[in-house]
Amino acid sequence: MKPVEAVRHTLVSLREMLLSAGPIALLAIGVLVLAYWWLDPNPPKHVVLATGPARSAYDEFGQRYQRALAAYGIEVELLPSQGSSDNLQLLREGRADLGFVQDGVSERQPGEQEDGLVTLGSMFLEPLWLFYREDVYPDEVVRRPSTRQLGSLTQLQGLAINVGNTGTGGPVLMNKLFQANKVDTSKMQLTRLEETPATVSLLDGTVDAVVFASAPESVMVQMLLATPGVKLMDFSQSEAYSRRFPFLSPVVLPRGVVDLAADDPPQDVRLVATTAQLLAREGTHPALLQLFAQAARDIHGPAGWFNRAGAFPTIQRGEYPVAREAERIYRVGQPFLQQWLPFWMANLVERMWVVLGILIAVLLPLTRIVPPLYEFRIRSRVFRWYGHLRDLERELEAHPERAADVLRELDALDERVGHISVPLSHADELYDLRNNINRVRRKVRPETRQAEPDEKALAR
Incomplete structure (x- = not known):
């Protein structure tokens, strides 16, 4: 043939x-x-992450997520806000897909569920930093003028204090703590400035103390820790606060952690801290949640001032249901196929x-x-x-x-x-x-x- x-x-x-x-x-x-x-297996190429004010810890972490997801071809749009309360509102309105929200800022009653939101876990600790100028307190306020240190919120009566900008978690948190300490806020001069103007006001004497609820990565926090004449309040009742408020944890700023050579701080400082969660709308694509959870392990996993390596992210505690994708990533790690194939x-x-x-x-x-x-x-x-x-x-x-x-x-x-x-x-x-x-x-x-x-x- x-x-x-x-x-x-x-x-x-x-x-x-x-x-x-x-x-x-x-x-x-x-x-x-x-x-x-x-x-719909492939995720969208664009996602909106609600962060916080410029140069805040939320803004810094948002930029890290932006760089991490860019490696997978995902554009992360950072949506600036005033802070946790604003981010929660942006998520509820659907203007953001994900956002950093501080524990304790929601006005929900215990056990009440937040419809439409899930958490990728608690990402990092946000201590309550109360900075004050040690030269402004009269003897009747500071009982021991030789030490000139604050150890209780009741000692703030009659002072000018910046509790944080509206839209952040600071005012909500401080209001709860003032009520627990039976502090009459009508006898205090409370302001709500952003971090940068508040810092300037503290240094020029306009206010006596400022409160930040932020991770130590905040530029303003690190600057005030190194500023002479500015002291950090020691929360001597930190354990009691953690018993009264489930969203608070007692933490210690170790001696010398800010500057080992200068031995700053010169002794351990007791603080109370809440945790910041990364929340997402339930409609957010599962593959995006998986990528954010993977990035969270790399960004928040290393040791920090208040935690050892591997302590974060965690899903052991939280006010919101945990996204299944995040739970799986934290339990078994990166999916097997992603180790050998393109994402x-x-x-x-x-x-x-x-x-x-x-x-x-x-x-x-x-x-x-x-x-x-x-x-x-x-x-x-x-x-x-x-x-x-x-x-x-x-x-x-x-x-x-x-x-x-x-x-x-x-x-x-x-x-x-x-x-x-x-x-x-x-x-x-x-x-x-x-x-x-x-x-x-x-x-x-x-x-x-x-x-x-x-x-x-x-x-x-």
């Missing part, structure tokens, strides 16, 4: 196989397209594997009909002419006088059959048809019985 003929027969066989398996393939493609549309591919397989499994389980039994269907298609190209051949034979028997017309039609049928292409594995059926045409032809011309060779013999 010539190479061209062999290729032609091979192509015929492949074409018929593809046409036989076509319906099943189209069904599989349709199911995959529908599942892709329904599951988009690993995420696609991970989101679609259930559908792929179901599809395989359904389609495997269906593939059993492909071989019989293939056989039927090939054989039907030959067998469909037997009906015409039978009609010609019956016409010959019924009307012998029309033998010449029948003979012409047999010759035409033989020519058409000669142009049929079938795989070599079914060539015997084609030659059987041509032999049967010859048998009918010999009824018209008996003398051809010996003259015309058998088609199969010719093939051999």
Whole structure:
């Protein structure tokens, strides 16, 4: 057989196989397209993260997340705000997808659920920093002028204090603490300036003390810790505060942690701290939550001033339900496929594997009909002419006088059959048809019985 003929027969066989398996393939493609549309496995390329004021800890952490997700082609838009309370409102209104929110800023009652929000966990501690100028307190306020140190919120009566800007968690938190200490705020001069103006006011004497509820990464916190004449209040009742308020924890600023060479601070300072959570709207794409949780482990996992390595992020405590994606990342780490495949591919397989499994389980039994269907298609190209051949034979028997017309039609049928292409594995059926045409032809011309060779013999 010539190479061209062999290729032609091979192509015929492949074409018929593809046409036989076509319906099943189209069904599989349709199911995959529908599942892709329904599951929406690939995340959007843009996400909004509510942070906080410029140069705040929230702003600093937001920039770290921005750089981390840029590696996956995700643009993180940082939405500045006044702080935790603002971020909570932005999330509720749908203007932000994720945001940093301090524990204790919500006005919900204990046990009351916040609809539409989930947490990726507690990310870092936010101590309550109460800075004051040690030279402003009269003897009747500071009972021991030689030490000139504050240790209780009750000692703030009659002073000018900045409790934090509206929109941050500071005013809400301080209001709760003032009430617990039975402090009459009407006898205090309370202001609500942002961190930078508040710091300037403290240094120029406009206010006597400032309160920041922030991580130590805050630029203003670090500056005031190193400023001569500015003291940090020691919360001597830190353990009691943690018992009264579940969202507070007693922490210690270790001696020398700010500056080991200068031994700053010169002794341990007791503080109370809340934790900052990374909240997300429930409609945020699961793959984005997974990426943020992975970034959180790298950003907040190292040791800090108030925690050892690996202490954060944590999902052991919190006011909001934990996102399943975050819980899985913290429990088992980075997904296995992402260690070997690009993120988009690993995420696609991970989101679609259930559908792929179901599809395989359904389609495997269906593939059993492909071989019989293939056989039927090939054989039907030959067998469909037997009906015409039978009609010609019956016409010959019924009307012998029309033998010449029948003979012409047999010759035409033989020519058409000669142009049929079938795989070599079914060539015997084609030659059987041509032999049967010859048998009918010999009824018209008996003398051809010996003259015309058998088609199969010719093939051999």
